[in-house]
Amino acid sequence: MLSRIVLLGIALTQCHDLAYALPNIIVFFADNLGYNDIGVFSTNKDTKTPNIDQLAADGLILKNWNSAAALCSASRASLLTGKYPVRTGVFPGVFKPDAENGLSPNETTIAEYLKEEGYATSIIGKWHLGQREEYLPTNQGFDEWFGIPYHMSGGSIDSHLCGFDTNRTIWLPLFEGNDIVQQPVDLTNLAQKYAEKGRSFIRKSVANEDPFFLYFPFSHVHQLCAPQQSTCQWASNQFSSKSPNATFVDAVEEMDWILGEVINQLDESRVTNETLVIFTSDNGPWLAEQSCSGSKGPFEGRWFLENAPKNCTACPHDYVASPTNNRPHRCIYDSRDHLWEMDGVPCGADVGLGSCWEANNIMPAIARWPGRIPAGAETEEMVSTLDVLPTILELVNASPRDDIDGINILPILYQDIKRDVDNERVLFFWRDGFREGPLPAPFGRYDVVAAKLGRIKLWIYTKSSHYNADEEVYHNPPLLFDVIADPAEGNPLNPEDYSDTVKKILTLIVEHKATIPRANPLTLARDAKYYPCSNKNANCRSDFTASLDAVQ
Numbered sequence: 001m002l003s004r005i006v007l008l009g010i011a012l013t014q015c016h017d018l019a020y021a022l023p024n025i026i027v028f029f030a031d032n033l034g035y036n037d038i039g040v041f042s043t044n045k046d047t048k049t050p051n052i053d054q055l056a057a058d059g060l061i062l063k064n065w066n067s068a069a070a071l072c073s074a075s076r077a078s079l080l081t082g083k084y085p086v087r088t089g090v091f092p093g094v095f096k097p098d099a100e101n102g103l104s105p106n107e108t109t110i111a112e113y114l115k116e117e118g119y120a121t122s123i124i125g126k127w128h129l130g131q132r133e134e135y136l137p138t139n140q141g142f143d144e145w146f147g148i149p150y151h152m153s154g155g156s157i158d159s160h161l162c163g164f165d166t167n168r169t170i171w172l173p174l175f176e177g178n179d180i181v182q183q184p185v186d187l188t189n190l191a192q193k194y195a196e197k198g199r200s201f202i203r204k205s206v207a208n209e210d211p212f213f214l215y216f217p218f219s220h221v222h223q224l225c226a227p228q229q230s231t232c233q234w235a236s237n238q239f240s241s242k243s244p245n246a247t248f249v250d251a252v253e254e255m256d257w258i259l260g261e262v263i264n265q266l267d268e269s270r271v272t273n274e275t276l277v278i279f280t281s282d283n284g285p286w287l288a289e290q291s292c293s294g295s296k297g298p299f300e301g302r303w304f305l306e307n308a309p310k311n312c313t314a315c316p317h318d319y320v321a322s323p324t325n326n327r328p329h330r331c332i333y334d335s336r337d338h339l340w341e342m343d344g345v346p347c348g349a350d351v352g353l354g355s356c357w358e359a360n361n362i363m364p365a366i367a368r369w370p371g372r373i374p375a376g377a378e379t380e381e382m383v384s385t386l387d388v389l390p391t392i393l394e395l396v397n398a399s400p401r402d403d404i405d406g407i408n409i410l411p412i413l414y415q416d417i418k419r420d421v422d423n424e425r426v427l428f429f430w431r432d433g434f435r436e437g438p439l440p441a442p443f444g445r446y447d448v449v450a451a452k453l454g455r456i457k458l459w460i461y462t463k464s465s466h467y468n469a470d471e472e473v474y475h476n477p478p479l480l481f482d483v484i485a486d487p488a489e490g491n492p493l494n495p496e497d498y499s500d501t502v503k504k505i506l507t508l509i510v511e512h513k514a515t516i517p518r519a520n521p522l523t524l525a526r527d528a529k530y531y532p533c534s535n536k537n538a539n540c541r542s543d544f545t546a547s548l549d550a551v552q
Contacts, residue, residue: 021274022117022118022119022211022395022396023211023274023275023276023369023395023396024202024205024211024212024213024214024266024271024274024275024276025114025119025212025213025214025275025276025278025392025395026213026214026215026216026262026266026275026276026277026278027079027110027213027214027215027216027278027388028216028218028259028262028277028278028279028280029076029079029125029215029216029217029218029280029281029282030218030220030221030255030279030280030281030282030364031072031126031151031152031217031218031219031220031221031222031281031282031283032072032221032222032223032281032282032283032284032285032286032293032294032353033220033221033252033255033281033284033285033294033363033364034281034284034285034293034294034295034296034297034352034359034364035284035297035298035299035359035362035363035364036294036295036296036297036298037221037252037285037294037295037297037364038052038053038252038364039052039053040052040053040056040057040061040364040366041061041297041364042297043297044295044297046249047249047252047253048253048256049252049253049256050256050260051256051257051259051260051263052256052259052279052364052366055259055263055277055279055366055368056366057375057376058368058370058375058376059277059366059367059368059369059373059375059377060366060367060368060373060374060377060378060379060413060415061365061366061377061378061379062280062365062366062367062378062379062381062383062412063362063365063378063379063380064362064379064380064381064382064383064484065280065362065363065364065365065383065384065385066361066362066363066382066383066384066385066427066452067281067282067283067284067360067361067362067363067384067385068084068085068384068385068386068405069084069085069090069283069385069430070283070353070354070355070356070360070429070430070431071093071094071283071353071354072094072128072151072222072282072283073085073090073093073094073095073128073129073523074090074091074094075282075283075385076127076128076129076217076282077090077103077107077129078385078386078405079110079282079385079386079388079389080103080107080109080110080111080129080140080215080389081103081107081108081109081389081404082386082387082388082389082390082400082404082405082406083107083386083403083404083405083406084386084405084428084430084516085430086430086446086516086518086519087405087516087517087519088103088104088107088519088522089101089104089519089520089521089522090103090129090522090523091430091432091446091521091522091523092432092433092439092443092446092521092523092524093432093443093523093524094128094150094151094523095128095129095130095131095150095522095523096150096154096523096526097131097149097150097154097155097170097531097532098526098527098528098529098530098531099130099131099132099523099525099526099530100132100525100526100527100530101130101135101522101523101525102129102130102131102132102134102135102136102522103129103130103135103140103522104519104522105134105135105139105140108141108400108401108402109140109141110141110213110215110388110389110392111123111137111140111141111142111213111215112140112141113141113389113392113393113396113398113400114141114211114213114392114396115141115143116398117211117396117398118210118211119210119211119212119213120143120201120204120205120208120210120211120212120213121141121142121143121144121212121213121215122142122143122144122145122197122198122201122212122213122214122215123137123142123144123145123146123147123214123215123216123217124145124146124147124194124197124198124201124214124215124216124217125147125148125194125216125217125218125219126147126148126149126150126151126152126217126218126219126222127145127147127148127149127150127217128149128150128151128217130149131149131150131530131532132530133178136149136175136178138177138178142215144176144177144201145175145176145177146174146175146176146193146194146197147174147175147194147217147219148172148173148174148175148185148219149173149175149532151222152172152219152222152223152224152225152234153222153223153224153225153226153317154170154172154225155170155171155172155173155184155225156168156170156171156172156184156225157171157172157184157185157186157187157224157244158184159231159244159245160224160225160228160231160234160244160245161228162225162226163225163226163227163318163333163335163340164225164318165225166336167539168539169531169533169539169540170531170540171183171184171540171541172184172185173185173532173534174190175532180532180533180534180542181542182542183532183533183534183535183540183541183542184541186244187234187235187236187243187244188236188237188243188244189236189237190219190236191220191235191236191238191239191254191255191257191258192236192238194216194218194219194258195257195258195261195262196261198214198216198258198261198262198265199261199262199264199265201214202214202262202265202266202269202271203265203269206269206270206271214262216258216259216262217282218255218258220235220251220252220254220255220258221233221248221251221252221255221293221294223286223289223292223293223317225317225318226316226317226318226319226333226340227318227319227333227335227340229292229316229340229342231245232289232291232292233245233246233247233248233250233251233292234246234251235250235251235253235254236254238254238257239251239253239254239257247291248291248292248293248294252294259279263277272370273370273371275369276367276368276369276372276373276395277366277367277368277369278365278366278367278388279364279365279366279367280363280364280365280366280385281363281364281365282363282385283352283353283360283363284296284299284352284353284359284360284361284362284363285352285353285359286317286352286353286354286465287314287345287349287350287351287352287353287359287465288314288315288316288317288344288345288350288465288466289316289317290316290345292316293352293353296351296352296359297359298487298488299351299357299358299359299361299362299487299488299489300351300359300488300489300490301348301349301351301355301357301358301359301488301489302488302489302490303479303481303489303490303491303492304348304351304357304462304464304489305346305348305349305351306348307348308346308347308348308464308470309347309348309469309470310346310348311323311328312346312347312348312464312468312469312470313328313329313330313331313344313345313346313347313468313469314344314345314346314347314349314350314464314465314466314468315331315344316331316342316344318333319331319332319333319340319342319344320332320333321344321469322341327343329343329344329345329346330342330343330344331343331344347464347468347469347470348464350464350465350466350468351464351465352465353465353466354431354433354465354466354467355431355463355464355465355466356429356431356449356450357489358457358483358487358488358489360465361429362487363385365383367413369413372413372414373413373414373415374414374415377415379412379415380484381409381412382425382427382452382454383409383412384406384427385406386404386405386406386407387406387407387408387409388406389404389406390404390406390407390408391406391408391409391410391413393408394408394410395410403515407425424453424454425453425454426451426452426453426505426508426512427451427452428448428450428451428509428512429448429449429450429451429452430446430447430448430449431446431447431449431463432444432445432446432447433463433466433467433472434447434461434472435471435472439521439524440524442467443467446521447461448460448509448512448513449461449462449463449472451505451508451509452483453501453504453505453508455482455483455484455485456480456481456482456483456493456498456501456505457480457481457482457483457489458478458479458480458501458502458505458506459475459478459479459480459481460474460475460478460509461473461474461475462475462479477495477502478495478502478505478506479492480492480493480494480495480498480501480502481493
């Protein structure tokens, strides 16, 4: 009898050890942060990011991490589902603050998979996959959420009013769970609230001996709404003497501080060695926003700059081109009581957010897991945001419920050369903004414009970012670049010298598109009744500021 009890005790201990051996997982996901905006990746030393730099020193730098989509909502859907957004319907454009839809509840997110494995799950920051209750994170696998439902330009704050908010009712909301706890959000201390929420979740999970998944999609460094370009960036009063107004550098350095606070909590809770940390960005910089945004760094899109229409102007969001003889790239925003004007940039220079040029493809990316991922290493293996879900599922010995597009990249993260790594992998780059197609203007259609096979990138259609006036240009034969040797995309290769590669990529594009049962586009349906509103009797303003100070 005693031996049976002993054996049962051993078995239970082994089961407990196995359960507790599940790694904790943190995914930091910046908003519109360019590769060149982080110290360890940058030649520009004006921005100080000591915490992210230390994360890189302790982990693996992934120099060929590709965004899965050209815009924010789609990129976030791809991270959470492992699928190209054309499969999930998160296209065209992004979910607006009055969107009718969001990420379909029929999709299975990382959080939902991990909850089934016994994980505590939390999201802190920007969601951007639907602001109506049925689409909020707490209905998509997350136990808790503290953050803003969409981009920072989605509503007014007291010191920065949106031009589209003519009735002064579209205030930027802060949610906790399914409830608005502050509207408009107070940006003078939001970073501190974010950091403490992250630290608190880690402490609670460790105390409960729960493996945890913390998804931390920063609200930084997306700019505020038009037309006030002089106050377009934001940070707390800890990082800006003019808070909530700030410089882009202030915003990046505050984001770095938040990450550092969360990482410090891992050390304090003694779970650093049991935690996989991934840091990357959803997309590249919104270059037409100029000083409100980041830089393209080495990803210049040089061929396009030289060949794009010279009279085409890319304006900041909601501004429109209105050139004069003396100001060929003049942009204006005509509000009810004021004509705002500033100079935009040539369309040929607008190769960041919203495009498929390398400035919007290659993301700063780091993975750290002491004892598993070698410290101080770098890799140029091609990976994608699509790979986060299948990699995490491999870690917890789970399988996806349906077809996904990402792959398990643990062999790359571990730098295990004995394992088979697919060096012939292809990535496809989808976007909208075509002159014709079944979607309403300015979207046209959603299609593959480029693909990568190894170091070779093939372009079928070239265009600048977003919905600028330049029309897409079809390339036959395709335009080719070796983006490892030529990240600026300035020196096209001769297609005749790569005829086998061209044929293979074009065949793979056809095969890829044939696998896709196209989902209905979910981002188009909108209605003003869906704007988040804490109190309709007070023009959607709340009085919950005092209670927010108690959040710990």
